[in-house]
Amino acid sequence: MSNAPLPQQFQQQMQQQLGDDYPAFLTALQQPAPVSIRINPKKAVLKTENLEPVLWCAEGFYLPERPVFTLDPLFQAGAFYVQEASSMLIAEALRQTARLQRPLRVLDLCAAPGGKSTLLASLLAADGLLVCNEVIRSRIPVLKENMEKWGLPNVVISNHDPEDFKSLNGFFDIVLVDAPCSGEGLFRKDPEAMLEWSPDSVVFCATRQQRILTAAAPLLCDDGLLLYSTCTYNDSENSQNAEWLSEHGFENQRLELPASWGIQEQTFNKVTGYQCYPHRVKGEGFFLSIFKKKQRSSPEMGVPRTFRSLKPVRNWQVKTLQSFLKNPDDYSFYVKPNEEVFAIPESLVADFRLLDSALHNKGFGLEMGIFKGDDFIPSHALALSTAIADTLPGIELTREESIRFFKKENLVLNDPVKGWLLARYNGLNLGWLKGVGNRVNNYLPKEWRIRMDIKEY
Numbered sequence: 001m002s003n004a005p006l007p008q009q010f011q012q013q014m015q016q017q018l019g020d021d022y023p024a025f026l027t028a029l030q031q032p033a034p035v036s037i038r039i040n041p042k043k044a045v046l047k048t049e050n051l052e053p054v055l056w057c058a059e060g061f062y063l064p065e066r067p068v069f070t071l072d073p074l075f076q077a078g079a080f081y082v083q084e085a086s087s088m089l090i091a092e093a094l095r096q097t098a099r100l101q102r103p104l105r106v107l108d109l110c111a112a113p114g115g116k117s118t119l120l121a122s123l124l125a126a127d128g129l130l131v132c133n134e135v136i137r138s139r140i141p142v143l144k145e146n147m148e149k150w151g152l153p154n155v156v157i158s159n160h161d162p163e164d165f166k167s168l169n170g171f172f173d174i175v176l177v178d179a180p181c182s183g184e185g186l187f188r189k190d191p192e193a194m195l196e197w198s199p200d201s202v203v204f205c206a207t208r209q210q211r212i213l214t215a216a217a218p219l220l221c222d223d224g225l226l227l228y229s230t231c232t233y234n235d236s237e238n239s240q241n242a243e244w245l246s247e248h249g250f251e252n253q254r255l256e257l258p259a260s261w262g263i264q265e266q267t268f269n270k271v272t273g274y275q276c277y278p279h280r281v282k283g284e285g286f287f288l289s290i291f292k293k294k295q296r297s298s299p300e301m302g303v304p305r306t307f308r309s310l311k312p313v314r315n316w317q318v319k320t321l322q323s324f325l326k327n328p329d330d331y332s333f334y335v336k337p338n339e340e341v342f343a344i345p346e347s348l349v350a351d352f353r354l355l356d357s358a359l360h361n362k363g364f365g366l367e368m369g370i371f372k373g374d375d376f377i378p379s380h381a382l383a384l385s386t387a388i389a390d391t392l393p394g395i396e397l398t399r400e401e402s403i404r405f406f407k408k409e410n411l412v413l414n415d416p417v418k419g420w421l422l423a424r425y426n427g428l429n430l431g432w433l434k435g436v437g438n439r440v441n442n443y444l445p446k447e448w449r450i451r452m453d454i455k456e457y
């Protein structure tokens with residue numbers, strides 16, 4: 001928490017909202033923000049027995065202190081995501097309200113940097129589809145990097161305004177609107193949010209949220225779920241938007257949460273939302289309200305017969321591509337005009353064709369790499385993917401060697417190696433090496449290189 005005083009009007013608002021709890025809230029804001037992570041169940045190598053669990057998310061854990069995550073090879077390999085604990089409530093909300101065993105189509109409409117997208121990806125069945133959308137183009141690389149680390153192939157990343165999704169009305173089973181907000185719940189963790197706060201910014205955010213919800217609402221199929229969340233406390237951005245949804249074709253859903261979790265159920269005009277306050281839960285401020293779309297008839301959508309610009313790869317290339325995958329028959333392979341090759345899960349080809357015709361700026365499925373003549377250069381995303389074959393040659397690195405790998409240094413190995421080799425740490429792939437004579441070239445993409453100055457390994 002910074003030493004700057006809380007804005008006067010914010011203090012009044014919170015005094016009114018919290019009453020006798022207000023002093024405890026102020027005290028909590030002076031405490032250090034707890035540090036929590038969420039484990040990637042597909043890369044579960046981290047020992048968690050001695051870590052305090054996050055009560056509402058089976059994969060969530062608190063750390064006793066904040067390590068330098070950048071220098072942890074397991075973090076770089078996508079073994080966990082650093083996520084504020086309150087926002088993991090989405091896991092429990094979906095566990096109670098969604099039929100997660102079914103192959104659901106899910107849209108995370110405001111997705112960057114990808115915290116909740118990684119959570120949604122882990123909750124989905126293997127044949128489910130996750131579209132992670134972010135409107136601000138400069139935030140796409142971080143979203144892409146986080147999703148690549150997480151390593152699931154059933155993901156589409158798109159860069160669109162919510163209003164651009166119109167032709168996908170009725171397509172999704174779940175839409176998460178984790179809305180851009182005034183960030184009152186982040187004042188402890190991110191003092192910048194406090195400096196940007198003003199009553200006018202609250203009004204601005206509430207209006208923008210309503211525009212996003214207006215675009216999101218038609219995208220759901222009958223009985224589809226809309227999750228609306230913010231990391232703020234005020235009524236204009238939370239309960240009033242929740243009420244608006246309940247007046248526009250959505251039925252509010254209640255959760256059963258044990259009182260011992262400290263999450264506050266708030267009901268306004270018969271609409272219920274769930275608020276995390278830092279003096280009641282070990283986490284930051286977070287609001288969540290869940291809605292089911294009332295029955296309407298969803299439009300039938302025709303699936304285009306081909307992709308707009310993706311072409312199937314050549315026959316001779318298929319064998320090479322298949323040799324890199326655990327379950328090769330589950331995928332079909334396509335090439336983009338820029339020669340990049342992609343694997344798309346067979347079960348999702350029709351959905352991907354539909355998305356291809358509906359959205360212009362997007363990336364699909366698993367990026368495999370690129371053919372250069374007869375050679376195939378595998379991509380970094382493939383190294384990190386959970387779909388990669390376990391039988392490919394690799395070399396287990398020490399922690400220091402792993403960090404040197406992420407500094408993009410060339411490694412010196414005891415034995416000469418030839419060809420593509422996976423750099424591994426604790427059995428998890430970190431990226432590609434290629435042995436050429438006595439040298440081992442490091443194929444970490446430039447943009448992934450750790451730029452931090454490291455005095456001691």
Ligand SMILES: C[S@@+](CC[C@H](N)C(=O)[O-])C[C@H]1O[C@@H](n2cnc3c(N)ncnc32)[C@H](O)[C@@H]1O
Nearest residue numbers: 110111112113114115116135136178179180212
């Ligand atoms: C609260 S953040 C999302 C955090 C993300 N869901 C996560 O868990 O990591 C809100 C996101 O909405 C995006 N955004 C800003 N304006 C928007 C708009 N008009 N429509 C949709 N998204 C917007 C922001 O760029 C930001 O990435």
